[in-house]
Amino acid sequence: MKAWKNYFLTMQDVVQKVLDTQEENIMQAAKILANTTKNGGIIYGFGTGHSHLVTDDAFWRAATPANYCALLEQSATGSFEITKSYHIENTYGIGKLMVDYHRITPKDCMIIISNSGNNIAPVDAALRAKEKGIPVIGITACAYSDYLKMKHKDGVKLKDIADVVLDNCSLIGDAAVAIEGFDMKVGATSTIPSVYLQNAVLVQMVELLVEEGMEPDVYYNGHMAFMKPECADHNDQLVDKYFYRIRNL
Secondary structure (H helix, E strand, O other), X not given: OOHHHHHHHHHHHHHHXXXXXXXXXXXXXXXXXXXXXXXXXXXXXXXXXXXHXXXXXXXXXXXXXXXEEXXXXXXXXXXXXXXXXXXXXXXXXXXXXXXXHOOOOOOOEEEEEOOOOOOHHHHHHHHHHHHOOXXXXXXXXXXXXXXXXXXXXXXXXXXXXXXXXXXXXXXXXXXXXXXXXXXXXXXXXXXXXHHHHHHHHHHHHHHHHHHOOOOOOEOOOHHHHHHOHHHHHHHHHHHHHHOOOOOOO
């Protein structure tokens, strides 16, 4: 089998495992997001390193809720000076700073993404959120997290702190495909199921709110806004509504 086909099949297995095992956790997380939205709160996504891709994917995005905010701390995302981001995401105080600087409150909630669940900044963010009574949803790879040696001085990982843990079922080493004659596996496994999980929770949140008679704030696609003035007006109104509440909108 060609390596690319092996990768497709491996990732299908990972996503299928998520589908088979995470229904209860997805529903619990969606209820937290629905309550946050009903109370006028903001859903904050936080991830360092490549985990920030999951938060970036849902921020100001077509078909996603407008009350979602990605906390894109550039020094920790790896968007530039990428090797530095590893040191930043393992520096104490960064996660706490993110929660405090953005003035996140118990009316809000946080989705914290860390495949290992073991780096200092996301763990610190989860700990600070719990101190302040902010609901925390963690997206992590539980088996991989269990496999890893503890980093944080408090002896906890993200899965030990979050109110709801969404297991992305990513493979140990975050690598999918073994190639004959090559010692290392290739093909990352964590981003795809993590994006699936976050979108699944956001979609389920919208359904829960609609069932309660609410009309959630969701963006139209930009091309729809270009073609239909009513879609453009809808999106503009949502930006105006959240512009002074979401710092980097």
